[in-house]
Amino acid sequence: MNVEVSFGKVLRNLREEKNLSQEQLALLSELDRTYISLLERGKRRPTINTLIALSEALEIEPSEIIEKMVANIYNEQKN
Amino acid sequence: MNVEVSFGKVLRNLREEKNLSQEQLALLSELDRTYISLLERGKRRPTINTLIALSEALEIEPSEIIEKMVANIYNEQKN
DNA sequence: CTGTGACTCTAAGTCCGTA
DNA sequence: ATACGGACTTAGAGTCACA
Numbered sequence: 001m002n003v004e005v006s007f008g009k010v011l012r013n014l015r016e017e018k019n020l021s022q023e024q025l026a027l028l029s030e031l032d033r034t035y036i037s038l039l040e041r042g043k044r045r046p047t048i049n050t051l052i053a054l055s056e057a058l059e060i061e062p063s064e065i066i067e068k069m070v071a072n073i074y075n076e077q078k079n
Numbered sequence: 080m081n082v083e084v085s086f087g088k089v090l091r092n093l094r095e096e097k098n099l100s101q102e103q104l105a106l107l108s109e110l111d112r113t114y115i116s117l118l119e120r121g122k123r124r125p126t127i128n129t130l131i132a133l134s135e136a137l138e139i140e141p142s143e144i145i146e147k148m149v150a151n152i153y154n155e156q157k158n
Numbered sequence: 159c160t161g162t163g164a165c166t167c168t169a170a171g172t173c174c175g176t177a
Numbered sequence: 178a179t180a181c182g183g184a185c186t187t188a189g190a191g192t193c194a195c196a
Contacts, residue, residue, distance in 0.1 A: 003127055003128050003131055004127075004128070007127060021178060021179085022178075022179065023178075023179090031171075031172090032171060032172050032173075033172095033173095033179090034171090034172075034173080034174095034179095034180085034181085034182095035170080035171055035172070037179065037180060037181080038170095038171085038180095038181095040179095041180080041181095044169080044170065044171080045126040045127060045128050045169080045170080046126065046127055046170080046171095047124040047125065047126050047127075047170070047171095047188090047189075048082055048083075048086060048124060048125055048126075048127065048130060048145070048148070049082050049083070049124050050170085050171085051127060051145075052082055052149075061146075061149070062145050062149060063142040063143070063145040063146040063149065064142070066127070066130075066141050066142040066145050067140075067142040069127070070140070070141060070142065100159060100160085101159070101160065102159070102160090110190090110191080111190085111191055111192060111193095112159090112160085113160090113161080113162080113191085113192070113193080114189095114190070114191060114192085115160095116160060116161060116162085117161095117162090117189095117190095119160095120161080120162095122162095123188090123189060123190080124188080124189070125189085125190095126169085126170085126189075126190085129189090129190085
């Protein structure tokens with residue numbers, strides 16, 4: 001699994017855990033609704049600034065998102 | 080301190096701890112030497128893919144780089 | 159060994175819409 | 178609520194010559 005696909009899955013999981021819609025997360029993170037969709041589908045590679053913005057909106061440490069992402073990359077069986 | 084400047088300082092610290100030149104790090108991470116320079120000076124906001132490439136070259140967890148970066152942002156006294 | 163300006167090219171990120 | 182597409186602007190990716 002590549003980096004952006006793994007990131008997208010982590011992002012979607014975290015968002016759904018918080019019961020947020022893509023639109024709500026977009027508002028909170030001051031990103032575009034369609035861009036959240038692109039990220040979750042692994043179509044974009046976010047910059048670290050975007051990572052920070054998303055982690056603040058999701059109330060999670062940015063390093064934790066990266067940890068989950070890396071774990072995902074090395075654990076193909078996980079979705 | 081903003082995200083990219085903090086990232087640059089962390090990157091430089093880690094590189095120097097490993098006694099690597101920008102050129103050597105560039106070789107290891109398969110990035111350009113001048114791009115490493117740009118990153119260390121906070122002139123670029125790397126994507127998470129670039130983060131991964133650098134962390135592999137520096138033999139450090141990518142999440143740890145992010146942790147150090149965030150700590151730097153909230154500890155202005157640190158350089 | 160590193161900083162920097164200038165550069166091209168690609169991708170980040172936005173905004174409109176439709177289904 | 179989300180996926181997806183087109184068109185768009187901005188900024189990063191990546192390189193080079195030179196100081």
